[in-house]
Amino acid sequence: MRFxxxxxxxxxxxxxxxxxxxxxxxxxxxxxxxxxxxxxNEWTRANLQGEPAPVEDVLAVGESLPPEREWKRISAGGTYxxxxxxxLRYQTRDGQAGVDRVTQLVTDExxxxxxxxxxxxxxxxxxxxxxxxxxxxxxxxxxxxxRADATGDSTAVDxxxxxxxxxxxxxxxxxxxxxxxxxxxxxxxxxxxxxxxRAEPPDLGEGPHLFYGIQWWFFAAxxxxxxxxxxFDERRRARDGSDRLPTGRRPVSRT
Numbered sequence: 001m002r003f004x005x006x007x008x009x010x011x012x013x014x015x016x017x018x019x020x021x022x023x024x025x026x027x028x029x030x031x032x033x034x035x036x037x038x039x040x041n042e043w044t045r046a047n048l049q050g051e052p053a054p055v056e057d058v059l060a061v062g063e064s065l066p067p068e069r070e071w072k073r074i075s076a077g078g079t080y081x082x083x084x085x086x087x088l089r090y091q092t093r094d095g096q097a098g099v100d101r102v103t104q105l106v107t108d109e110x111x112x113x114x115x116x117x118x119x120x121x122x123x124x125x126x127x128x129x130x131x132x133x134x135x136x137x138x139x140x141x142x143x144x145x146x147r148a149d150a151t152g153d154s155t156a157v158d159x160x161x162x163x164x165x166x167x168x169x170x171x172x173x174x175x176x177x178x179x180x181x182x183x184x185x186x187x188x189x190x191x192x193x194x195x196x197x198r199a200e201p202p203d204l205g206e207g208p209h210l211f212y213g214i215q216w217w218f219f220a221a222x223x224x225x226x227x228x229x230x231x232f233d234e235r236r237r238a239r240d241g242s243d244r245l246p247t248g249r250r251p252v253s254r255t
Contacts, residue, residue: 027216065181118196
């Protein structure tokens with residue numbers, strides 16, 4: 001086993017250890033993501049079954065929506081400001097291209113609430129049709145699901161449209177305060193003449209995190225097993241070589 005003390009084998013061992021530890025850490029990360037997803041699903045199931053709460057009990061002006069409050073049912077009353085409508089581009093349903101219409105509901109309390117009123121089919125161009133379904137005129141009572149803001153470059157608003165909803169970004173261009181987060185509309189009273197397709201229910205699956213975690217740990221075990229096998233094979237070849245004479249040489253006969 002002296003070969004293990006050579007520079008080549010020491011470096012090889014270090015590389016295998018680093019690889020195995022990296023795979024173990026990635027596996028732990030996937031298992032942590034699984035736990036986070038399970039917790040999120042638990043909150044979501046409870047929120048979906050709850051009675052609608054007043055919007056001010058769930059959302060707050062200038063504050064992001066905590067994860068445990070997402071998908072809570074909320075109720076609010078106010079008037080739609082159709083002049084400040086934002087189109088959410090590149091939304092698909094069953095392979096059909098479309099857009100969502102996000103209209104500000106100026107609530108009775110004063111702040112505006114970003115309402116994703118639903119989906120409308122369009123041509124596959126990313127642009128919105130000119131005849132988007134209008135919201136109900138006058139005062140409206142709405143019920144919907146609270147949603148957390150998106151982040152990143154996709155939230156930029158360009159010519160009245162965006163790829164993801166952010167109350168912070170959209171609210172920066174509005175003349176009134178805005179609740180943090182937004183709401184996927186469930187019902188409107190009075191009902192609109194033409195209603196968009198309402199939001200789809202959330203995905204409560206656990207995702208592939210368990211499989212990925214097991215996969216990374218398998219890679220770690222495979223790396224260690226492979227190193228052990230190479231050590232065994234090297235030791236076996238060294239032992240076999242010492243038990244036989246070098247190829248092409250014969251014993252010297254002495255008389």
